[in-house]
Structure formats: C-alpha cells, structure tokens
Amino acid sequence: MASALTSVVVGAKAKHTATVVFLHGLGDSGNGWSFLADELSGLLPHIKWILPNAPSRPITLNAGYQMPGWFDLTGLDKSSLKDEDQKGMLASVASVNQLIRQEVDDGIPANRIIVGGFSQGGVMSLLTGLTSEYKFAGIIGCSCWLAMADKMKSMGSDANKKTPILMCHGDMDSVVQFQFGEESANRLKTYGYDVTFNKYRGLAHSANPAEIQDLAKFIKDRLPQE
Structure with a gap:
C-alpha cells in the first residue's frame, strides 16, 4: 500500500474548481514552493494548491544521509542518472496518485x-502524469x-498521450544539466507527446519571474475559471 504523504495545502480563494499538485526538489519541502501558490492565488483564485512533502530517506549522493527525497540518487551525471532507483520512484508515484485520487473522490475531475x-x-510529475x-x-x-x-x-498510459506538457529549464543549471532537460523533452516529442520546452537564459537551478x-x-x- 502506498505511504500517505503530508502536504502543505493552500486553499482556493474563490469556489474551488481545480487543483494543482506541485512536487518539490531533493532536500526541500512543500513549504519551499508555497510562494508559487501565494504569488498566483490572486490570478487563479479557483485553484487549490497541494504541495506534498517527500518522505525522508537515505540519499547516496549525500553520503547516505537522510533527507526529504522522492527517490535515491547516486549522482547527477548522465551515467548516474541511468542508475535509477525505480523502486523508489514507483513507490512515490503510488503515493502521489493517492493524493490525486482523494481530490477526484472529493469532486474535482482529473x-x-x-x-x-x-x-x-x-x-516525479512527469512519471506520475505519463503513467x-x-x-x-x-x-x-x-x-x-x-x-x-x-x-x-x-509505460505511458493512453489517458495522457495528448495532454499538454510544459518543461522549463535554465541554461546555466549546474545541478541538473540543461541538456538533460532538452534531451528529455525531445525524447517525449519522438514518442508523440505534446511538449513545450522553454529555455531561460542565465538561469541556474531555480525559478525566475519569466x-x-x-x-x-x-x-x-489549462484550468480556466468556471
């Protein structure tokens, strides 16, 4: 059975008709991305934000120390990324799907x-969404x-073969190299997915106003106010 996740929840400011589930990066928490919900809640008052907290786990990249993570990582070079913790990834997918199922059960259509x-x-969002x-x-x-x-x-389910995918990446990212994001977007396009890939000049491993x-x-x- 999937492990239940705790989440930071930012409720809709108006009638709740849509939900965004947004997953943080390694070592972070849902609070780390609450600024996004706070910043956009005025523009998108009908949207509820669910910002799950990853469970703490030993991370090989971090000398085996425990930290919040969706799966284990041995490194961030191309060969290390191929050494995937698929068991951890799929366990996290199941936990995220549990959150989504609860939203659907509560009356928000998928x-x-x-x-x-x-x-x-x-x-995790790509893996969850595509499967x-x-x-x-x-x-x-x-x-x-x-x-x-x-x-x-x-592995991809038929349900989201045509679902729009937005991928964003800074070209100065020294943590997850820009080329990894670009190659991933191109791979998805060859599989027939509807992918928009946005490049941000001068952006490191973070987000910027653009x-x-x-x-x-x-x-x-994608989620207009009804």
Whole structure:
C-alpha cells in the first residue's frame, strides 16, 4: 500500500474548481514552493494548491544521509542518472496518485488537475502524469529529466498521450544539466507527446519571474475559471 504523504495545502480563494499538485526538489519541502501558490492565488483564485512533502530517506549522493527525497540518487551525471532507483520512484508515484485520487473522490475531475514539480519533483510529475490512468489538464516539469525514458513509450498510459506538457529549464543549471532537460523533452516529442520546452537564459537551478509567468499562463490556459 502506498505511504500517505503530508502536504502543505493552500486553499482556493474563490469556489474551488481545480487543483494543482506541485512536487518539490531533493532536500526541500512543500513549504519551499508555497510562494508559487501565494504569488498566483490572486490570478487563479479557483485553484487549490497541494504541495506534498517527500518522505525522508537515505540519499547516496549525500553520503547516505537522510533527507526529504522522492527517490535515491547516486549522482547527477548522465551515467548516474541511468542508475535509477525505480523502486523508489514507483513507490512515490503510488503515493502521489493517492493524493490525486482523494481530490477526484472529493469532486474535482482529473481533467481539472495539473501535476507539476521542480527537479526531483519534476521527475516525479512527469512519471506520475505519463503513467496515470487519470486524464489530467496538464503536466509541468521544471529543471528536471525524464526517468525510465527507455520504458516510457510502453509505460505511458493512453489517458495522457495528448495532454499538454510544459518543461522549463535554465541554461546555466549546474545541478541538473540543461541538456538533460532538452534531451528529455525531445525524447517525449519522438514518442508523440505534446511538449513545450522553454529555455531561460542565465538561469541556474531555480525559478525566475519569466518562468513563473510561463507557469501561470500554462495553468490559467489549462484550468480556466468556471
């Protein structure tokens, strides 16, 4: 059974008709991305934000020390990323799906839900969105890469084959290299997915106002107020 996740929840300011689930990066928490919900709540008052907290786990990249993480990482070079903690990834997918199922049970249709994330959380949002049986309004992956890339053509569910995907990446990212994000977006395009890949000049492993603006537009276009 999937482990239950705790979450930072920022409620809708008006009638709740849509939800964004946004997953943080390694070593962070839901609070680390609450600024996004706070910043966009005026523009998107009908949206509830769920910002899950990853469980604490030993991270090989961090000498085995415990820290919040969606899966283990041995390194951030190309060969290390191929050494994937698929068991950890799939366990986290199950936990995120549990949150989404609760939203659907509470009356928010899956096509009024966007799943997104940053860095490790972006890896998880792509993996969750592409394999879910729920048809989402959109999928967002920031400063991340496509996990299980070689398997995704067969793993991907039919539900989100046409779902718009927004991927964003700074070209000065020294943590998750820009080329990893770009190659991932291109791989998804060859699989037939509807991917927009945005490049941000001079941006390191973080977000900037231009990216936040692009996220806001994508969310508003995909989840208009009813």
